[in-house]
Amino acid sequence: MSKIEINQLSKKFIKRDKFIEALQDITLSIQPGEFVCLLGPSGCGKTTLLRILANLEKPSSGEVMIHQKDKEKPLQSMVFQENGIIPWLTVEENVAFGLKMRHLPSAYIKERTEYYLYKVGLTNFKRLYPKELSGGMKQRVSIARAFANDPEILLMDEPFAALDEQNKFILQEELLSIWQETKKTVLFITHSIDEALLLSDRILLMSSQPGRIVKDINIEMERSRSIEKVRSDSAMTDIFLDVWEHLQNEVKQARL
Amino acid sequence: MRKKVTIPQLITISSPICLLLLWEFCSQFEILDPRFFPAPSLIIQTLMQMGETGELFTHVTVSLTRIVFGFLLGVIPAICIGLLMGMYRYFRHFFSPIIMIFMPIPTLAMLPIILILFGIGEFSKMITIAISVFFPVAINTAAGVANIDKIYVDVAKNYQANAKDFFFKIALPGSLPVMLEGIQMGQAIALLTIVAAEMIGANSGIGYLIWMNYKAFLLPQMYVGLLLISFFGYFFSLLLRGIERKLLLWK
Numbered sequence A: 001m002s003k004i005e006i007n008q009l010s011k012k013f014i015k016r017d018k019f020i021e022a023l024q025d026i027t028l029s030i031q032p033g034e035f036v037c038l039l040g041p042s043g044c045g046k047t048t049l050l051r052i053l054a055n056l057e058k059p060s061s062g063e064v065m066i067h068q069k070d071k072e073k074p075l076q077s078m079v080f081q082e083n084g085i086i087p088w089l090t091v092e093e094n095v096a097f098g099l100k101m102r103h104l105p106s107a108y109i110k111e112r113t114e115y116y117l118y119k120v121g122l123t124n125f126k127r128l129y130p131k132e133l134s135g136g137m138k139q140r141v142s143i144a145r146a147f148a149n150d151p152e153i154l155l156m157d158e159p160f161a162a163l164d165e166q167n168k169f170i171l172q173e174e175l176l177s178i179w180q181e182t183k184k185t186v187l188f189i190t191h192s193i194d195e196a197l198l199l200s201d202r203i204l205l206m207s208s209q210p211g212r213i214v215k216d217i218n219i220e221m222e223r224s225r226s227i228e229k230v231r232s233d234s235a236m237t238d239i240f241l242d243v244w245e246h247l248q249n250e251v252k253q254a255r256l
Numbered sequence B: 001m002r003k004k005v006t007i008p009q010l011i012t013i014s015s016p017i018c019l020l021l022l023w024e025f026c027s028q029f030e031i032l033d034p035r036f037f038p039a040p041s042l043i044i045q046t047l048m049q050m051g052e053t054g055e056l057f058t059h060v061t062v063s064l065t066r067i068v069f070g071f072l073l074g075v076i077p078a079i080c081i082g083l084l085m086g087m088y089r090y091f092r093h094f095f096s097p098i099i100m101i102f103m104p105i106p107t108l109a110m111l112p113i114i115l116i117l118f119g120i121g122e123f124s125k126m127i128t129i130a131i132s133v134f135f136p137v138a139i140n141t142a143a144g145v146a147n148i149d150k151i152y153v154d155v156a157k158n159y160q161a162n163a164k165d166f167f168f169k170i171a172l173p174g175s176l177p178v179m180l181e182g183i184q185m186g187q188a189i190a191l192l193t194i195v196a197a198e199m200i201g202a203n204s205g206i207g208y209l210i211w212m213n214y215k216a217f218l219l220p221q222m223y224v225g226l227l228l229i230s231f232f233g234y235f236f237s238l239l240l241r242g243i244e245r246k247l248l249l250w251k
Helices: A046-053 A091-095 A095-100 A106-119 A137-147 A167-181 A194-199 A229-232 A232-255 B007-027 B042-055 B055-087 B090-102 B105-118 B124-148 B148-160 B163-201 B204-217 B217-245
Strands: A002-016 A018-030 A035-039 A061-066 A076-079 A153-157 A184-189 A203-205 A214-219
Touching: A002 A046, A002 A153, A018 A046, A018 A061, A018 A214, A035 A046, A035 A194, A046 A061, A046 A184, A076 A137, A076 B055, A076 B148, A091 A095, A091 A137, A095 A106, A095 A137, A095 A194, A095 B042, A106 A137, A106 B007, A137 A153, A137 A232, A167 A194, A184 A194, A194 A232, A203 A232, A203 B204, A229 A232, B007 B042, B042 B055, B042 B217, B055 B090, B055 B124, B055 B148, B055 B163, B055 B204, B055 B217, B105 B124, B124 B163, B148 B163, B163 B204, B163 B217, B204 B217
Parallel strands: A035 A184, A035 A203, A076 A153, A153 A184
Antiparallel strands: A002 A018, A002 A061, A203 A214
């Protein structure tokens, strides 16, 4: 039984009297525990798709279904692009946010918060406000908050896009290590091919507007991966080139 | 540990001292007419005398009571209505025209109606202050909520915050910075209003003190009133700034 099912989903916007078709006829299913990257040129509707899954937007037609195994768990939690952590809450309160909103017992909230603070290495920073954190630390808070909430699936909207290279590699590996422990189903948006290759079991390539899924690539490389291994693996290089060519064509077409 | 006084601090302290010295000098040597501009030293002396008789104390407590209660009477409903306006479109559409209609009218122009409705007692003074404080606070609170970054609304929704949690965890703290600016403004307006209101329709308070002493041509006494207003204005804004710093640690 698949974890996420999307059936003939489409989304249209009206922007200044013009119809914009953001997503067109998207059908896909994602298996439990799969790490799936949605990769596409900017403006292709990746974020719209994720926001529909996050129930922040409604589809124009079609349907999405997230299979709920445990009635106690929330369906999904999202890791936002940047600035997704709330500035007037401390690091600790931010990580506990989802649990508190669900009004769980405070002992349980404390235990889970402590655990994920430890996991992302922020135990010593838990009483600080976000303004005192670096960009990388903020995204760690955001990731800890999503994992602590223990949802059925995780949605990530380019969480590392604003970070510098070094920080990005570190956080990617941290994310993988937490993910491997929990085996959550993840849908991850990115425009970085390297990031998609490093993280995912499966890459879904999207076309530029209107967004469609044009290619579904399985990444067989065994875990645990690191950026060095991915870069030196010849099968991965082939995939890289394949995806690169496709993206270039998409971007060029969008410009014509 | 002793703090060193920096040069900017020295300059800041020096300007009022220079002004006072200049005033004292001009007044003593009758460059300015000392009947209209009594020397600061004389004003301080008068302040001491008035303080000893206890008369001053009554006027000050009367004014402060009016300000404090009137302020609270205005600020509390203003915050509630402002938050509701910021959070719910229908509230905003409903209340905006009412606020737009009443805001341009100076509260003092409504004083006759207030006196008719609430009598000439203390309550009518508090209502006058409350009304004048209400508008800047309500408008700033609504603007504060509207200014909360959309992403925090999404985060709250995504993490299943209910209406009550959204109110207390997102709307209230998120609008606080802009709301506090409104409260600062309200504080200044409250002081302005009470003095003017006391000049027109009261027989006690700092405004009354100023007006009566002017009529009796006791100008040093009048200046004592002005001095007190300046002092309390400064004191209140320091107090609010202190509270602000405590509340906005995250800023």
